[in-house]
Amino acid sequence: MSLLASLISACAGKQLTPIATVPQVDLPKFMGDWYVIAAIPTAIETESYNAIESYKLDDDGTIATTFTFNKGSLTGPQKKYEPRGFVVKNSGNATWGMQFIWPIKAEYLIAHLDKDYTQTVIARNARDYVWIMARTPKISEEDYKKLTTLVNNLGYDMTKLRRVPHNR
Template identity: 50%
Template structure:
């Protein structure tokens, strides 16, 4: 009985453990990061589950915060465009790689830039809980080999859930 009780307590405590922090990139040049990023694939939040043509746009505000406009079509390419407007705040001493993203005051969700290529063309944004992740690019569609490499990187960051590839209207 004592073993069962101890095993149960150990299981509860293991469930309460803090996740391994999401490793951020070494540095983000904020002005260079600003602009449009197409959401290529993700583990979506509730609002994004059926997103088509998803785009995250960042604009640096005079006070250093980041105005974000997330636009998408819900369920099809023909649906009307929905938009959300969270504001990002760069966390101190993170070299601009960790933000608090505020959708509803006073809650700020963790937003970690975990991968960013040298040319600022592809990025992966994640969270330490490994509950959400976004692969984004400056173009709406990526070559298969680039996409596969980014998906592998998401796995290396500790994600185990399958990604949803976001339908984007690609001009080929």
């Protein structure tokens, strides 16, 4: 019986502490363009350059999202994805389900947002993907270090973090 318990325990993996989100997000203020500064990328964005995530709050309360980037280089072919964001009730607007393919909604946690709504960190409890984003295509090295330290403190494998080049 102890062998079975060991196997179940091994399959369960390490339990991670849930990531805390910011207490409240002013959705209209959060809308607009966000440049992806760095990410532990999903499969579609491993070769992204000039990556921008744009949000528009629709009348039904969902978020029309447009993710654009150049694939493979700063001048590579432009790719465009249009997932839809669904704000989770009673989350202070800081937890979303991001739907690329119906009916699956990927977890999207606003783990950091500066008071001016100019820099944010989007995380996931699985610690598989993370995005550092800003309203401008470049941020200071000091700010980059602060944000990467925050990501590290959330429990991410920093060897997977990729800085996203921009020429805008």
